[in-house]
Each structure stands twice: as structure tokens, then as C-alpha cells.
Amino acid sequence: MRKGDTILFETPPAIAEFAAVGGKRESEGPLAARFDLLFEENTLGQETWEQSESQLQRHCLDLALQKANLAAAQLDLILAGDLENQCTASAYTLREVDVPFAGLYGACSTMAEALGLAACLAAAGFVGHAAAMTSSHFCAAERQFRTPLVYGGKRAPTAQWTATAAGCCILAGKGQGPFVKSVTFGRVRDYEIKDINNMGAAMAPAAAETILRHCADTKRTPGDFDAVFTGDLGIVGTRLLKEILEKEGLKLDNHQDCGLLLYDIDTQDVQAGGSGAGCSASVLCAHVLPALRAGKLKKVLFLSTGALMSQITFLQGESIPGVAHLVELASEKEGQA
Template sequence: MRVLRLNHAPSIVGYAAVVGGKEHEGPLGADFDLHDDSGKFGMDTWEKSESEMQRLALNLALSKGELSYQSIDAIFAGDLMNQCTGSAYGLLSFEKPYFGLYGACSTFAEATMLSSLMINAGYFRKCAAVSSSHFCSAERQFRFPLEYGGQRAPTAQWTATASGAAILSADGNGPYVTEVMPGIIVDKGINDINNMGAAMAPAAIDTLTAYFTETGKQPDDFDLILTGDLGLEGLSITRTLMKNEGYDLTKVYNDCGLLLYGKASQDVHCGGSGCGCSASVICGHILKRFAKGELKNVLYLATGALMSPNSLKQGATIPGIAHLVHISSEQNG
């Protein structure tokens, strides 16, 4: 069994999202707690800016949940930078047990899942799940210099400058993380860095079909099924192939990478990506909709492309992963 049902489902008691200018200009702009149009957040390097975003996001999540930093028992966090330095420097000042994670764009779901499992098992009472990505630090590491004059492929995605933090607690009034399902690594032979949606979609399909098969649930049992960050191309592939598997996602399915930007006007091609993309959409937008009562039952399925610049240069294919987190307004949901 891959679906893990949490008998002591933890509650999300604080959440916040911090974004850059482009993300703030997007359709969800008003939902984010803090933004800096320059993307610098008062720092002199992009790497420090990303760390600062994580620090701000966690501080805001704590203050919105009316919690002190002493109350959290552990932090699960990650980002896209080499050796996860974005998280290490950003969360240094909290002086809390820290688990550094790398799941590429799936990191926020991985952090939420591990936080929930630890709380469910009784090891911790309160955990923080944090992740971030910064367009400028990611471009430098994975693609070209920022001022390099090139054209992007139509299937390319835009790394979000964003960070999200959520505080999970053994006590609270919801929403709750009631089920989680760790993804398995799936590689269907895609090696095009400019089509990450196609590289990650098979992992999303694997996780979703396994979840529906094991639980006997159907897509329409949910208010929303949200992948993070397949973009337009990956979403479309997932929708088509899930239909072949016998699951019609038409009514309830969307993707964090598409929600974050207004596609045509913002020139992001297939949509957003990066660890901060789904983290900010969940912590900025989705959890607010839970608070308003607009959503009660959401399957959040963050996908990650597990390649490195060197593996790509060596011609290796891009493995994908998709971790599932079921968020419900009911503790038994």
C-alpha cells in the first residue's frame, strides 16, 4: 500500500507566501502575503534573496498562526540550489532541528508529507514545511546567465520567484492533511530540458492512478486536483492519458504553474515551475480558499524533475516524481 492514511491527521495552523514582482502581477497577486518587485528582498545576491524569502515566509506563517518560533519542533525544507543552501541559510536563525530536502519542484509536497507523518507518528507536535525557488538563482544554475540573449522554447516553463511556508500541528481546527502518498521515480525517456511537463507527467499519472486504485475514490470526489508544476503541456498530457486510464479529470483538475501566471500577457510560455511555485499557490491561494469555505477536499500532487545540469549534459533522461498530499477540511476526510 502506498497511500498512508493519517489517523491523527495534523492541522495546518499557519501559512504564508512571499513572491517576486512577476508573481505578484499574476492572477493570484492579491493572495500573497509579501512581495518585492525587484526580487532582491534587500539582499546583494540572488542566492541570499532566495534565503531571505524562506526566512520571511516562515516568520509570516508563524505570526499569522499566532505562534512563536519556539513552538515548532522541526523544519522540513528545500529549494533548487546546489546543496539546498537557500533553505540552510534562510532557516539558520530559527535554531530548530532541520531536515533539508531535495525533490525539485515536488519539495513542498515532500516537506508537508514528512511533517505530517512525523506529527502523526507522535515524534513532533508542530513542524514547518518550507520551500522556495528564485528565477534568477535557478537560471544561473540550470540555464543561461540572466542577460544572455536567447529565445525560449514554446514548451519551456518559468521558474517562480516564490516561497511558501506552512505550519502543521497535532492540534488545530483544520484544514487537515488526512492522507499522503510518496511518489516513485518514473522515467519515460524524455531528455528535453525545455519540456519538463512531459518529463514529469508520467510520475503524476502513476501517483494519481495508484491513489485512485488503492482508495477506490474517483476524481469527482474532490473539489480540486492540483498538480504542481506540470504547466500547460504537462497538464494536457496528464489529462489525456488519465482519460485513457479511465479517469476523467476535466471538471476538477488544474496546475499550480498555470494558476500562478496569466499565461499570454506574462510571457511564461507553458507556466510556472520551481519549488516555490506550488508552495506559494498552496500557502497563498489554496489554503485561503479553505479558510473561506470555498474548498473542502483537495488532492495536491507536486511533481519534480530530478535532473542536474551535468546529467543533462551527459545526455541522461529526466526522471520525475510526484508526491501526493490530501488536504481536507474534515479530520476524517
């Protein structure tokens, strides 16, 4: 069933299993104990940062499949993406996995995009099992979007730290859950932010837009949920999101940002918080989904937010569009979304 921009599932698909993998800085953060696998060095034994990110994804996929007691061949589709040009981290990972592959790019919004699309396919019966997976790598992203690490430039206070992390969910038409109750795919919004070191401000308006549309479609408010998780808005974007929603008459008292959960901003040098496609993906799989499965959370909204610039558009002086996709998650299948 569809209401406005929101797809509501009469039979909610299940997230059968999930896994989170991280790097060195993630191993020093507050969620470290909840990751399935952490690496003490970010090369993962590879020659390039790009190869390292592919290894990060492969470990994450393998762990999720092991936990689900599935072989890769039992997947009907893998939806995956990353921050590298042309989703090469995902493509290079999956060249060794003989499964149909749909590459996605929504920048840091990719995990919610992949999860939402996989849920639609599973609910419709087009796939028996599908994987939704995203990753990011600090060194690969810095080299691509900003400056090489050896440059040694000082980071702005509004800058965010790209997570070296990956998250993977295995979707199925039925299972123990947690469950995907509804999906609201976001619209691109551009508030003329041009500062590549202020992604939070660029993405916050899109997050506010998607939350407002979901609430209008479903006749609910954020207060109807245990928590609203956004993907890596950081300190600046979180503040702006709440300001925008308050002007629309919507309070967001139960908000948590994945970019502020992954790291301890008081003790770790991450400026305004975490970011990257692997940020919300890893927090989802290491923190949110386990809490839902354990019954500590009953129902939540999960939004991944993305800044849709490229290194070329930035150099051309273009502003930075943003998008945010929302997935409603619940610990129990019963009860219509």
C-alpha cells in the same frame, strides 16, 4: 493506517497556519492579492540571487510563525528545500534559526514531500509543531540549470518560468485546520524525456502514476474531490497528464495546475506556465489552503511534481526522471480518509 503507497491518518494533523511570499512577476499575476507579502524587485536588497532566495524563505517562515502566534523556538522541526545545489537557500536561511532542520530535495515536488512528511510526524506525535517550507528564485535557477540571464537566449515555447516565491505551512497534531487526511509518496518514473526546456512532459507521467496509485489504494476517483491541483505541469504537462489518465479510464475534469494559476499566460511572458519549488508552495498557501479554510473547497488532492535532473546529468545526455507526491487536504477533520 497504510494501504499500498498511501498513508491514511486516523487523526488527521492540522495545518495551523500558512504564508506565501512572492517576487515581481508574482505581484503582476492573478493571485497577487492573496499573497502575504510581495516584493517589487527580486533582489530583496541582497547582493546575490542566492542570498535573495534565502531572504524570501526567511520572510515566509516569519510570517507563518506570526500568523500562528508562535516563536521559532516552539518548532520541533523545519523540513525545507529549494532548487539550489545542496539546498543551500534553505540551509543559509536556517543557520539563523535555532531549530532542528531536515533538508529535502525533490525538485519542484519538494513542497508536497515536506508537507507529507511533516504530517506523518505530527500525526504520530513526534512533533508538536513542524514547518514545511520550499522556495525557488527565477534568477538563481536559471543561472544554475540553464544559462546566465545576461546571455539573452530565446526561451522555447515549452519552457516554464521558475517562480520567485516561497510557501510555508505550520503543521500540528491538532488545530483549526485545514487538515491532512492522507499522503501518497510517489515513485520515480522516467519516460526518456531529454529536453531541459520541457519539464512538463518529464513530470506528467509521474503525476499520472501517483494519482492512479492513490485512487487504487483508496478506491476513489478524482471526481470524489472538489479539485485536483498539480504542481507546475504547465500547458504541455497538463495536456499529457489528461491523455495518460484517459488511456487508463480515468477522467480528470476538475484539474487545476499551479503553474497555470500563478501567472496569466496570455498577458505574462511565461511561455508554458510557471514552475519551480516555490510555485506549488505559494499557490498552496495563497490559494488552496485559504479556500479550504473558508469552506469554498471541502476536499482536494494536492500534488507537487518534480524533474530530478541536475546540470551535470543533463550535460551527460541523461534523460529526466520525474516524481510526484500527493497530499489529500480537507476543510474538516471528521470523516475517515
